[in-house]
Amino acid sequence: NDGSGPGGDGRDSIEIGALSIVDTAPVHLARSLGFFAEQGIDAKITTVQGGAYSSSGVVSGQFDFGFSNTTTLLTAREQGLPLKAVANGVASTGRAGPGKDYSAVLVPKGSAIKSAKDLPGHKIAVNQLKNIGDTTIRAAVRRAGGDPEKLEFTEIPLPDMPAALAAGRVDAIWTVEPFQTQAIDQGAHEVCWPFAEATDDLTVAMYFTSEKLLREKPDLVKRFTAAVNQALAHARTHPEAVREELGKYTKIPPAVIRRIVLPKWPTEINRPSVQAIADFARKDGVLSRPADVGALLP
Amino acid sequence: MSTARKGWDGAARKRPAGPLRRAGLRLLRVLGLPVLLILGWWAYSSAGLTFYLPTPGRVATAFAKVWFSARITEDVLPSVGRLLTGYALAGLLGIGLGVAIGSSRTLRAAAEPVLEFFRAVPPPVLVPLIMLLAGLDTAMKVLVIVSGCVWPVLLNTVEGVRAVDEVLDDTGRCFGLRGAARLRHLVLPAASPQIMAGLRQALSIGIILMVIGEMFASTSGLGHTVVLFQRGFAIPEMWSGIVVLGLLGFGLSVAFRAVERRILAWHLARGEERGRHA
Amino acid sequence: MLEITGLGKVYEGRGGVEALRKIDFRVADGDLVCVVGPSGCGKTTLLKCLAGLLTPTTGEVRVAGRRVTGPPPGMAVVFQEYGRSLFPWMTVRKNVELPLREKKVPAPRRRELVEEALSAVGLAGAAAAHPWQLSGGMQQRVAIARAIAYEPQVLLMDEPFAAVDAQTRAELEDLLLTLWQRLGVTTLLVTHDIDEAVYLGRRVIVLSSAPTVVQEDLPIDLPAARDQITTRSAPRFAELRAHVYAQIKQAKTGVPGGEAPAR
Amino acid sequence: MLEITGLGKVYEGRGGVEALRKIDFRVADGDLVCVVGPSGCGKTTLLKCLAGLLTPTTGEVRVAGRRVTGPPPGMAVVFQEYGRSLFPWMTVRKNVELPLREKKVPAPRRRELVEEALSAVGLAGAAAAHPWQLSGGMQQRVAIARAIAYEPQVLLMDEPFAAVDAQTRAELEDLLLTLWQRLGVTTLLVTHDIDEAVYLGRRVIVLSSAPTVVQEDLPIDLPAARDQITTRSAPRFAELRAHVYAQIKQAKTGVPGGEAPAR
Amino acid sequence: MSAPRAAGLGLLGLACLFAVAEAVPRLGLVDPRHLPPATAVLGRLATELGDATLWTALGETLRSWALGLAIACCLAVALGVLIDAVPGLRAATASTIEFLRPIPSVALIPLATLLFGAETGSTLLLVVYAAFWQVLIQVLYGVADVDPVARETARSYRLGRWAHLRHLVWPTALPYVLTGVRLAAAVAFILAVTAELVIGSPGLGLRIQLAQSGGAVTEVYALIVLTGLVGVTVNTAVRAVERRVLAWHPSVRGEAAR
Numbered sequence A: 001n002d003g004s005g006p007g008g009d010g011r012d013s014i015e016i017g018a019l020s021i022v023d024t025a026p027v028h029l030a031r032s033l034g035f036f037a038e039q040g041i042d043a044k045i046t047t048v049q050g051g052a053y054s055s056s057g058v059v060s061g062q063f064d065f066g067f068s069n070t071t072t073l074l075t076a077r078e079q080g081l082p083l084k085a086v087a088n089g090v091a092s093t094g095r096a097g098p099g100k101d102y103s104a105v106l107v108p109k110g111s112a113i114k115s116a117k118d119l120p121g122h123k124i125a126v127n128q129l130k131n132i133g134d135t136t137i138r139a140a141v142r143r144a145g146g147d148p149e150k151l152e153f154t155e156i157p158l159p160d161m162p163a164a165l166a167a168g169r170v171d172a173i174w175t176v177e178p179f180q181t182q183a184i185d186q187g188a189h190e191v192c193w194p195f196a197e198a199t200d201d202l203t204v205a206m207y208f209t210s211e212k213l214l215r216e217k218p219d220l221v222k223r224f225t226a227a228v229n230q231a232l233a234h235a236r237t238h239p240e241a242v243r244e245e246l247g248k249y250t251k252i253p254p255a256v257i258r259r260i261v262l263p264k265w266p267t268e269i270n271r272p273s274v275q276a277i278a279d280f281a282r283k284d285g286v287l288s289r290p291a292d293v294g295a296l297l298p
Numbered sequence B: 001m002s003t004a005r006k007g008w009d010g011a012a013r014k015r016p017a018g019p020l021r022r023a024g025l026r027l028l029r030v031l032g033l034p035v036l037l038i039l040g041w042w043a044y045s046s047a048g049l050t051f052y053l054p055t056p057g058r059v060a061t062a063f064a065k066v067w068f069s070a071r072i073t074e075d076v077l078p079s080v081g082r083l084l085t086g087y088a089l090a091g092l093l094g095i096g097l098g099v100a101i102g103s104s105r106t107l108r109a110a111a112e113p114v115l116e117f118f119r120a121v122p123p124p125v126l127v128p129l130i131m132l133l134a135g136l137d138t139a140m141k142v143l144v145i146v147s148g149c150v151w152p153v154l155l156n157t158v159e160g161v162r163a164v165d166e167v168l169d170d171t172g173r174c175f176g177l178r179g180a181a182r183l184r185h186l187v188l189p190a191a192s193p194q195i196m197a198g199l200r201q202a203l204s205i206g207i208i209l210m211v212i213g214e215m216f217a218s219t220s221g222l223g224h225t226v227v228l229f230q231r232g233f234a235i236p237e238m239w240s241g242i243v244v245l246g247l248l249g250f251g252l253s254v255a256f257r258a259v260e261r262r263i264l265a266w267h268l269a270r271g272e273e274r275g276r277h278a
Numbered sequence C, D: 001m002l003e004i005t006g007l008g009k010v011y012e013g014r015g016g017v018e019a020l021r022k023i024d025f026r027v028a029d030g031d032l033v034c035v036v037g038p039s040g041c042g043k044t045t046l047l048k049c050l051a052g053l054l055t056p057t058t059g060e061v062r063v064a065g066r067r068v069t070g071p072p073p074g075m076a077v078v079f080q081e082y083g084r085s086l087f088p089w090m091t092v093r094k095n096v097e098l099p100l101r102e103k104k105v106p107a108p109r110r111r112e113l114v115e116e117a118l119s120a121v122g123l124a125g126a127a128a129a130h131p132w133q134l135s136g137g138m139q140q141r142v143a144i145a146r147a148i149a150y151e152p153q154v155l156l157m158d159e160p161f162a163a164v165d166a167q168t169r170a171e172l173e174d175l176l177l178t179l180w181q182r183l184g185v186t187t188l189l190v191t192h193d194i195d196e197a198v199y200l201g202r203r204v205i206v207l208s209s210a211p212t213v214v215q216e217d218l219p220i221d222l223p224a225a226r227d228q229i230t231t232r233s234a235p236r237f238a239e240l241r242a243h244v245y246a247q248i249k250q251a252k253t254g255v256p257g258g259e260a261p262a263r
Numbered sequence E: 001m002s003a004p005r006a007a008g009l010g011l012l013g014l015a016c017l018f019a020v021a022e023a024v025p026r027l028g029l030v031d032p033r034h035l036p037p038a039t040a041v042l043g044r045l046a047t048e049l050g051d052a053t054l055w056t057a058l059g060e061t062l063r064s065w066a067l068g069l070a071i072a073c074c075l076a077v078a079l080g081v082l083i084d085a086v087p088g089l090r091a092a093t094a095s096t097i098e099f100l101r102p103i104p105s106v107a108l109i110p111l112a113t114l115l116f117g118a119e120t121g122s123t124l125l126l127v128v129y130a131a132f133w134q135v136l137i138q139v140l141y142g143v144a145d146v147d148p149v150a151r152e153t154a155r156s157y158r159l160g161r162w163a164h165l166r167h168l169v170w171p172t173a174l175p176y177v178l179t180g181v182r183l184a185a186a187v188a189f190i191l192a193v194t195a196e197l198v199i200g201s202p203g204l205g206l207r208i209q210l211a212q213s214g215g216a217v218t219e220v221y222a223l224i225v226l227t228g229l230v231g232v233t234v235n236t237a238v239r240a241v242e243r244r245v246l247a248w249h250p251s252v253r254g255e256a257a258r
């Protein structure tokens, strides 16, 4: 699907590969509120299972734009994938504390773990190893004065985390909304907020495209960015619209939607936080070279 | 599988003379097609400049770098251990259940829908359930392997047992062949060609499920490594992992064939002797 | 020993083939009965019902007073399809030995029985071969060896000598007679060879063609000790032979006729 | 038509079984030759070499002057293992028809041939059945029907009447003779039944036991027109019969003896 | 056994499964929030079935399933027969086949998306790749199982290459092939769902993926039950075909006799 050709009436149709999770609410809003249409774009959003698939889709030309977390994008860039960030995706609220951020480390009732410092020596579930979860946890632990070397990570898909925690298969889980709220409902509580604790105002994920598209259709990219930015701003100021949209494109039970903590959707990419993530990843061996953050960011 | 050189109608054709020539031909037969395929890959990948399909050269370099290391003992061996355990369990379960189901019409009618039900559930969606019941450790990964490997063995055993020659079965019944002896001397050998077909299928499915099992709740293992490479965009490394999977499959199948030659000796020899011809 | 009462069998395929209509006869303990009849009249079916391998549609079969619902113990069967009744994955020796193991015969005795049986049928040299490496007649002899090594109380044989040459056939016939006399095995033997039926049988049962009933139950009033030369050249033998031949001819054509042979 | 020169066959399994040592004989165009010999002496092996199904170890076989390297055209074979030579997935009619289709016989003629052949063997009613629904004798007759429907130039038969009753056997023998006379088929027939060999054959070839050679090649000097009653009761028939019997006996025991029967 | 009786027994088996699935969470062996009781799952399935989009999703999945399965079967049968028919081909291909077979389709996803950006193409590639081997191996074993006497018969009547295949090799291999088709049908369905799950092409897999990432546990299980039921249906259909085309085979004809 080269997709990006102008439609019959001079409009561009594009395909976006993105996960159907809370984080991507703005791009769905942009479509349903007509922000894309205003920019002369017909957008189709295709659900993928992970950021890696949206990257390969963008490289192969199946997608015109993708949504992926910062670590994945940095890794892709290091391996030579010609990707360019074009808009901010989602950011941490930057506030640590129960009910303050949309991602946290949770432990079961009665756990000895009280804060990031207590995590070393325990088995912690993340959805993907060598990705944003474990690097930010390490950073948070390091900041809190713990020994990140002693952390023990294991992979569990996000949906299965609450059950694994309840069954005592792991000591702690790192998860995001809506599973955070679900786990809390089942008796777990938050002890650490790695996104907020690792660095300030972390840019967790971004929208991106390929260098090819950027070169060939700079105007389309500009219009895409404009539409997304408009949506980000809208999402930030209209949480109710976001929750309503979530009811449409996800299967999160309505009762949960009402209570989940929403992330922050700034329009600007926080460059220092991306650099910080790159440095963490380098330190943890996820990246093998110091990253060229400038090559990725617009 | 028979390795005799046979014509379309099963008639053996003239064999080449000379041990040296024969060895050469054999080598050509084993390596010919793979070499051709690798050449094709080379041509395609060096022309196409595609990120996801690196040249064989790059894959070979990555292979040497990645796999001639501690990974062999840390990732590959434990994976293979789990694979073999799961495979063996699946084999026992498949043959055991298969014989029971194949021998009893009532049991077959009652059990088949349930089994078909489970068979149709994709392992990736079954994994969470297995995780729920069996935890995250080796047991879960072995169970995932069993959950996939058991089907070809089971189905083939059921069909093999159902197809036992009637005269042979009558003979066994008359001479009081019952229970374990009937199983050992009549049912299993009669069904063995089909059971072997199932076991062979299961071998490669086991490898696939080893990877799938290690995609979840894992920190090490061959499958996990391949998936990590894939997610980390280390494409030549990922391909080198796939090559390892292929080599593993090939190695296991060579071993399998050796065992099969022994078990099905009567079957193969019978086919061959009769087929020999002008 | 064997009692067959009102036995009928209808195969369900092909719109219902009535293989046997109504068969009644008894075989006394230690008797030797030969069954003859036109091709396809239901001899094999009768044998399989006796062996408990087929469920009769009507009537019943009793062996030693017990109603047959499955293969009764102590019975050996030689199948018409001898080739298919041998286990191709076993050597000849194993094939003969297997039922003995099942009978829990101790190993040394087993070996003895196997060797004896195989040499009795002239196959001592082929013990290590697989059945598919043997000629048709040899395969048939393996099946016979298996049955006699088993030392059954009841022996059912379906054309057991069809695939061997005349000379071997005569030898095997005499082997059967010797065994029968020595062990007192109740024997039912299906054959096409009228000479053989008269030579071996103490009684010959002639089956009609379909709808199959017992057309004649003929006692063979030849001297108990039989001999290939003298018995077969006895005038009474020729009479009985001719009579059975006429009966089968009649069974085939359906024309009634053929009185019991005059004494 | 058939020329067999120095034919030897060693089976490789079991440390090499010498089934045939050195066989030499010829069968003229349109001749009818019966082969007899002890069980396991190599008759089936000989037939398979003739049919191009087995490669001789030594010597060669020629059919119509051409060296046999594979089944020659215009040849039909009736196998000893008749049951397994029928395709279980086809009805009886289809089984008989299949070779004719391969021979590109047009459909109407094909139907005619199949019907004729099946009724000749008395199976017109079983055309729609599958082979495994038939009795042993019926299966064998299907195999015969398939061969005669094929209208071959050369007909090889391996104990084709072993599984049928005496009356049917006689009928099939006469059917074979009629066909042979009408079509002039060169026929080679393996049998155990010495009477049958003498009754049918223009020549009887007696094979020795292993190491197998042609022990005797006996011309049958009975009148060309044969008849179940008169031929079989002719004194010459009895002489020839006795002679062949003695030959086989000798072949089995290996003791030399038995001159050609005096004329 | 009569068809209604067999169906009754089958339903009985499913009922037992249902009872177990109901009892395990109800008895507290597993937290019902992670494994909901069967009634809840079936209730949810019932509501889902009332949703028209579910049927379109199912249709999408079944379409790529059927197409992929058909392609895989044809390719595998053709190749299997060819490998058997051409002397030496079996030996020449053996190493490659054994090497390629264990490569997980899932690992081919990047390649698939690369070659067939369009979604159905990718799904098809994965489905065909996975199902193909199942049938091929069965075909290879099946064609090697021809009865030697039957083969000699065919040869003596000089059956041509085609007739030999059609009348001898194919019927012999058919029971193996049907088992292969049953195996492949499940694998193809699994791959169709998995590909949708991973790549995100529309279909049942996508719905499962959405339900999973939304934490809607009951719905996940409802959809799993649906996939299972599809499997049962497919198997019933293949069994029916088998009863027709294998009526001559001991495995089927044995059921009628005795």
Ligand SMILES: Nc1ncnc2c1ncn2[C@@H]1O[C@H](COP(=O)(O)OP(=O)(O)OP(=O)(O)O)[C@@H](O)[C@H]1O
Residues within 6 Å of the ligand: C011, C012, C013, C014, C017, C018, C019, C037, C038, C039, C040, C041, C042, C043, C044, C045, C046, C080, D132, D133, D134, D135, D136, D137, D138, D163, D164, D165, E257
């Ligand atoms: N499995 C079957 N299904 C249907 N009909 C059958 C089956 N087996 C046998 N028959 C039919 O039953 C009848 C009797 O068969 P049976 O095998 O008992 O005959 P037989 O007397 O042994 O003949 P033969 O002397 O030729 O062996 C035949 O008409 C045959 O077609």
Ligand SMILES: Nc1ncnc2c1ncn2[C@@H]1O[C@H](COP(=O)(O)OP(=O)(O)OP(=O)(O)O)[C@@H](O)[C@H]1O
Residues within 6 Å of the ligand: B273, B274, C132, C133, C134, C135, C136, C137, C138, C163, C164, C165, D011, D012, D013, D014, D017, D018, D019, D037, D038, D039, D040, D041, D042, D043, D044, D045, D046, D080
């Ligand atoms: N496939 C085989 N492998 C090894 N030996 C074989 C094979 N087939 C036959 N033989 C041996 O060859 C010899 C001749 O066998 P063949 O079948 O030709 O005998 P036959 O004359 O037809 O006997 P019968 O009258 O019993 O059918 C026998 O000793 C047999 O054991």
Ligand SMILES: [Mg+2]
Residues within 6 Å of the ligand: C043, C044, C045, C080, C158, D135, D136, D137
């Ligand atoms: Mg019979």
Ligand SMILES: [Mg+2]
Residues within 6 Å of the ligand: C135, C136, C137, D043, D044, D045, D080, D158
């Ligand atoms: Mg023979």
